[in-house]
Amino acid sequence: MTEGKIIKAYGDALDDGAVQVSFTLPLAAGPQAKAAAASLAESMGLDQAEVVHMASQGAGFSFFVVYGHCHHQVDLSTLQVTELELEEMDFYEINDYIRDNVGRKLNVVAACTGTDAHTVGIDAIMNMKGYNGEYGLERYPWINAYNLGSQVDNTFLVAEARRLQADAILVSQVVTQRDVHIPNLTRLVELLEAEGIRNSVVLVAGGPRISHQLALELGYDAGFGAGTTPRQVASYISREMVARKLGSL
Amino acid sequence: MKLQLDAVLVKECRDAARQIADEVQVFIGSRSTESVERTVLRLLGVNDALDDVPMANIIVDSLAARGELGLGAAYWLGNACKQLNLSPQMAAAKVAAGELDLLALPRIEPAGLRPFLQELAQPGLQRIADNRRQRQRLQLKLKMGPSPLLYVIVATGDIMQDVPQAQAAAEQGADIIAVIRTTGQSLLDYVPHGATREGFGGTYATQENFRIMRKALDETGEKLGRYIMLVNYCSGLCMPEIAALGALERLDMMLNDALYGILFRDINMQRTLIDQNFSRVINAFAGIIINSGEDNYLTTADAVAEAHTVTASQFINEQLALAAGLSPWQMGLGHAFEINPDMEDGLLLEIAQAQMARQLFPDAPLKYMPPTKHMTGDIFKGYLHNSLFNLTSVLTGQGIHLLGMLTEAIHTPFIQDRYLAIENARYIMNNARHLREELEIVPDGRMQKRASEVLAKAADLLSQVAGIGLFTALERGMFADVKRSREGGKGLLGVFMQAAEYYNPFLDNMKAKLDRGMEND
Numbered sequence: 001m002t003e004g005k006i007i008k009a010y011g012d013a014l015d016d017g018a019v020q021v022s023f024t025l026p027l028a029a030g031p032q033a034k035a036a037a038a039s040l041a042e043s044m045g046l047d048q049a050e051v052v053h054m055a056s057q058g059a060g061f062s063f064f065v066v067y068g069h070c071h072h073q074v075d076l077s078t079l080q081v082t083e084l085e086l087e088e089m090d091f092y093e094i095n096d097y098i099r100d101n102v103g104r105k106l107n108v109v110a111a112c113t114g115t116d117a118h119t120v121g122i123d124a125i126m127n128m129k130g131y132n133g134e135y136g137l138e139r140y141p142w143i144n145a146y147n148l149g150s151q152v153d154n155t156f157l158v159a160e161a162r163r164l165q166a167d168a169i170l171v172s173q174v175v176t177q178r179d180v181h182i183p184n185l186t187r188l189v190e191l192l193e194a195e196g197i198r199n200s201v202v203l204v205a206g207g208p209r210i211s212h213q214l215a216l217e218l219g220y221d222a223g224f225g226a227g228t229t230p231r232q233v234a235s236y237i238s239r240e241m242v243a244r245k246l247g248s249l
Numbered sequence: 250m251k252l253q254l255d256a257v258l259v260k261e262c263r264d265a266a267r268q269i270a271d272e273v274q275v276f277i278g279s280r281s282t283e284s285v286e287r288t289v290l291r292l293l294g295v296n297d298a299l300d301d302v303p304m305a306n307i308i309v310d311s312l313a314a315r316g317e318l319g320l321g322a323a324y325w326l327g328n329a330c331k332q333l334n335l336s337p338q339m340a341a342a343k344v345a346a347g348e349l350d351l352l353a354l355p356r357i358e359p360a361g362l363r364p365f366l367q368e369l370a371q372p373g374l375q376r377i378a379d380n381r382r383q384r385q386r387l388q389l390k391l392k393m394g395p396s397p398l399l400y401v402i403v404a405t406g407d408i409m410q411d412v413p414q415a416q417a418a419a420e421q422g423a424d425i426i427a428v429i430r431t432t433g434q435s436l437l438d439y440v441p442h443g444a445t446r447e448g449f450g451g452t453y454a455t456q457e458n459f460r461i462m463r464k465a466l467d468e469t470g471e472k473l474g475r476y477i478m479l480v481n482y483c484s485g486l487c488m489p490e491i492a493a494l495g496a497l498e499r500l501d502m503m504l505n506d507a508l509y510g511i512l513f514r515d516i517n518m519q520r521t522l523i524d525q526n527f528s529r530v531i532n533a534f535a536g537i538i539i540n541s542g543e544d545n546y547l548t549t550a551d552a553v554a555e556a557h558t559v560t561a562s563q564f565i566n567e568q569l570a571l572a573a574g575l576s577p578w579q580m581g582l583g584h585a586f587e588i589n590p591d592m593e594d595g596l597l598l599e600i601a602q603a604q605m606a607r608q609l610f611p612d613a614p615l616k617y618m619p620p621t622k623h624m625t626g627d628i629f630k631g632y633l634h635n636s637l638f639n640l641t642s643v644l645t646g647q648g649i650h651l652l653g654m655l656t657e658a659i660h661t662p663f664i665q666d667r668y669l670a671i672e673n674a675r676y677i678m679n680n681a682r683h684l685r686e687e688l689e690i691v692p693d694g695r696m697q698k699r700a701s702e703v704l705a706k707a708a709d710l711l712s713q714v715a716g717i718g719l720f721t722a723l724e725r726g727m728f729a730d731v732k733r734s735r736e737g738g739k740g741l742l743g744v745f746m747q748a749a750e751y752y753n754p755f756l757d758n759m760k761a762k763l764d765r766g767m768e769n770d
């Protein structure tokens with residue numbers, strides 16, 4: 001329907017290009033700072049940029065809210081979107097599916113790797129109680145779920161994956177700074193390849209900064225972003241295992 | 250605004266918590282750890298490093314490797330100082346350089362050395378006492394902001410970047426600045442040395458970084474006419490060392506909770522409870538306010554179903570704090586606003602919990618943590634969520650208010666995230682400053698029922714824990730749904746039994762002064 005269509009941002013009329021941006025400049029609030037904010041907004045492609053709010057943040061910083069009409073447009077026909085095609089099953093369907101198609105319990109090893117100490121993501125997927133009323137993988141009778149916790153070294157994760165005969169490895173990255181999660185995620189793929197087990201596991205990355213596209217680029221099988229449920233992950237892992245004939249009957 | 254809390258039940262909670270704490274104190278009393286001994290050396294003035302390895306580690310590692318730590322590190326270093334007429338720093342430097350073997354010297358009989366060790370401890374004790382008085386003077390002169398005090402974190406990884414961000418936050422209205430630590434520091438068994446400019450998700454806690462930030466905030470405080478408190482993280486494997494460095498550099502507040510380390514960093518429970526006791530004695534003596542970490546329970550367990558574990562843990566932390574000599578005004582007992590925002594009447598449950606904590610611990614400042622678990626990346630909803638948290642805090646008279654960031658779960662805070670958070674809190678807290686004096690809680694209403702129910706469950710949990718002991722309770726996963734074994738986790742190797750002649754000149758001295766009562770309590 002939208003093929004070949006060219007679109008702009010929408011405020012209250014088609015193609016008005018209206019957007020709002022907010023940012024900080026390392027300048028004390030004043031006429032010069034305001035002019036700098038408007039000029040920056042124009043460089044972003046905002047016509048008739050209007051600085052609707054300027055406030056001092058102290059110590060020589062000021063905060064701006066700017067509205068403008070963004071003249072940039074998007075040609076949808078040029079976009080390549082990689083989305084994970086997921087046939088979602090419910091808790092019972094997943095367990096039945098594993099029983100009928102794999103015939104044994106799946107071993108799923110999960111960890112928050114590198115320096116990241118935030119287990120909120122991996123816990124939401126793994127914990128018995130799950131998150132928001134959705135049971136985590138620990139509750140699935142046909143899954144052996146191993147949550148290695150946070151700050152797990154990649155080499156330790158690989159060793160544990162071997163020891164536990166992992167069918168799937170889930171890696172979570174929540175809080176990162178200066179994109180440290182990228183080399184960390186890449187390193188795991190390299191280690192798995194060096195060990196010769198990359199192709200025998202389903203490798204999944206998750207976290208608020210992870211997209212499916214990014215995960216694929218880094219050599220993972222799938223990526224799951226914020227709001228992912230345990231059900232989605234379990235559906236994906238079990239179907240992927242069967243599709244790739246990993247550990248099947 | 251007041252809840253009706255069953256006084257008999259509250260007393261049962263306190264009695265059970267005291268029993269739990271007493272048992273832990275007995276366990277602690279006959280043991281020490283490598284980090285406790287490193288702390289003693291640091292308080293004696295051994296704060297230098299050789300090729301980035303702290304001398305405190307070099308000495309303690311060498312004594313431990315030869316099985317000679319039982320008398321305590323103070324004995325061995327003190328013996329060398331006495332025999333060779335050296336200062337602790339000079340003796341330590343010689344040991345680090347390989348020019349001196351502490352075990353090769355003639356040995357003064359341990360009991361006979363004690364008066365000399367007390368003398369050696371005086372400069373360190375004096376510096377901490379002076380810092381405490383200096384803080385009191387500055388707080389009298391500059392005043393503090395109104396309660397709840399607004400607490401923000403900076404976390405650039407680079408202390409030189411942290412400084413302008415912290416100063417900006419103070420100018421915006423923050424009362425308390427925490428320099429969050431780099432992820433992973435809690436698992437380091439040494440404290441890095443010097444100013445650091447590279448960390449992830451935070452900045453290394455080092456003595457030099459403490460000093461740099463203290464100086465910057467003192468300058469900003471003078472300019473603003475408001476005392477700005479500085480916070481760091483006295484937890485993990487170096488818990489008491491960080492306490493010592495914070496006391497030496499006049500930090501004002503320390504996260505300081507062994508239970509947090511056990512549950513969320515898998516630090517061995519024996520190790521960290523022993524470490525915690527000495528660190529809390531130091532904090533007590535230094536006039537530092539501790540923050541406990543119960544809020545974290547609700548990031549893994551459900552905030553509605555498990556609220557009573559927070560309350561129960563607060564009672565335990567209160568008793569462990571009292572045993573270490575902390576006064577109630579130094580107890581920033583933790584709790585959090587983590588109920589799912591989509592729940593009908595969730596706000597009522599939050600208010601009930603916060604008000605109950607306020608009444609159970611009337612003289613503790615209480616550390617109230619913002620929503621994190623249900624922050625999604627929808628910054629606009631997140632900002633609103635934080636607004637209700639701010640309202641609940643001022644309505645229930647919380648003391649230490651950690652500001653929620655609208656970009657929680659996206660990145661470490663940008664400067665404008667803090668600015669917007671402070672604006673939000675200042676608006677709401679000013680606008681509703683005395684609301685709690687104008688409202689009453691309906692007897693038998695939803696909030697009253699909720700508080701009664703949580704208190705009853707907390708009492709039940711505490712009586713169970715008292716029956717089996719804290720260690721067993723942790724093994725069974727009774728807090729935060731996390732199970733930890735007594736022998737598991739990190740750091741157990743650093744625990745040792747004290748020899749009969751063991752002596753820690755700081756612990757005894759500080760405890761004695763605390764027992765007599767410090768001047769501003």
